[in-house]
Amino acid sequence: MDEPSKNSKTGSKTSSKVVDDFVGGLSDEHRMLVVLKAQLYGGSWEPMLDDLKNRLDGKPYIFKLVNRINDDIERIREMCEFENEHNIDLADYVELS
Numbered sequence: 001m002d003e004p005s006k007n008s009k010t011g012s013k014t015s016s017k018v019v020d021d022f023v024g025g026l027s028d029e030h031r032m033l034v035v036l037k038a039q040l041y042g043g044s045w046e047p048m049l050d051d052l053k054n055r056l057d058g059k060p061y062i063f064k065l066v067n068r069i070n071d072d073i074e075r076i077r078e079m080c081e082f083e084n085e086h087n088i089d090l091a092d093y094v095e096l097s
Contacts (some may be wrong), residue, residue: 011060019086021029023093024066030075038091049073 026034034050041047052069054060080092 016086017026019088019093022082022086023090026079026090026094030079033072034079034090034094035073038089038096043091045076049076051084052076060072 037043037045037048041051050075056069083090
């Protein structure tokens, strides 16, 4: 099993090569969602998903994303599942600036 190591870009722990590979393969759209999760939604996917679903339903929402709501919902589900499987927060691995 890989030992946690320091990620020089963010100063956070890297749990394995699987995490590094996953983060390295994230599209700009995925990275944007990770940044928004960290900066606007207190590090949680659920409020962001609620906002997107509310927007689709014509209900009030907090943050307006571009016209890719269904794609973003799928990206969030994928990244949330990865975070849960590897017990990490992708925001620790994606530059937030």
